[in-house]
Amino acid sequence: MKPIIRFMSVDDIPKIVAEDRRILGQTLGEKTLRTELADNPFTEYYVLEDKVTKAFYGHVSVWIDTPLAQIINIYIVPEQQRAGLGTFLIEFVLTLLKSRGCNTLTLEVRPTNAAAIAFYQKFGFTKMTVRKQYYEDGEDADLMLLNF
Numbered sequence: 632m633k634p635i636i637r638f639m640s641v642d643d644i645p646k647i648v649a650e651d652r653r654i655l656g657q658t659l660g661e662k663t664l665r666t667e668l669a670d671n672p673f674t675e676y677y678v679l680e681d682k683v684t685k686a687f688y689g690h691v692s693v694w695i696d697t698p699l700a701q702i703i704n705i706y707i708v709p710e711q712q713r714a715g716l717g718t719f720l721i722e723f724v725l726t727l728l729k730s731r732g733c734n735t736l737t738l739e740v741r742p743t744n745a746a747a748i749a750f751y752q753k754f755g756f757t758k759m760t761v762r763k764q765y766y767e768d769g770e771d772a773d774l775m776l777l778n779f
């Protein structure tokens with residue numbers, strides 16, 4: 632396995648929409664993603680894939696408004712979880728954000744998503760507050776914060 636991270640392109644949108652739905656249960660959708668890639672100077676979308684086989688391993692998207700940043704989405708395909716790829720992605724994000732002069736990173740996570748919460752805590756994120764009925768299905772979100 633040779634994982635690499637590259638910018639997401641318009642050609643990746645159908646795959647990202649499908650994997651968003653499969654892994655997160657929701658997606659920004661094709662139209663919004665197209666607009667995001669074309670017109671939003673504050674957001675960046677990345678794909679994690681195998682350099683040789685091009686197998687899709689995961690995705691991360693961030694909103695950057697220095698010194699603040701937010702993770703929009705982050706995931707690793709279920710077949711490759713717990714093998715260090717999430718760590719590879721989040722370390723990439725932190726290096727990227729430091730290079731842009733950011734020092735504060737936030738994200739929302741479902742309080743029932745114990746794996747993701749353990750993952751974020753490992754990198755120093757702490758729960759700041761609860762966002763009531765944040766998700767489409769009505770579940771609350773924990774707002775987590777990392778200062779770096």
Ligand SMILES: CC(C)(COP(=O)(O)OP(=O)(O)OC[C@H]1O[C@@H](n2cnc3c(N)ncnc32)[C@H](O)[C@@H]1OP(=O)(O)O)[C@@H](O)C(=O)NCCC(=O)NCCS
Pocket residue numbers: 654655705706707708711712713714715716717718719739740741744745746747749750751753
């Ligand atoms: C959260 C997620 C990105 C982590 O990616 P990953 O590649 O599995 O993570 P890593 O292998 O790099 O794990 C790093 C650490 O996170 C923690 N962790 C990861 N998965 C865990 C799990 N299922 N249970 C408990 N801790 C977990 C552990 O501390 C782990 O270190 P260890 O393996 O040395 O114990 C991945 O589980 C995922 O995509 N989940 C589904 C989508 C999702 O929930 N995204 C976040 C939405 S807010």
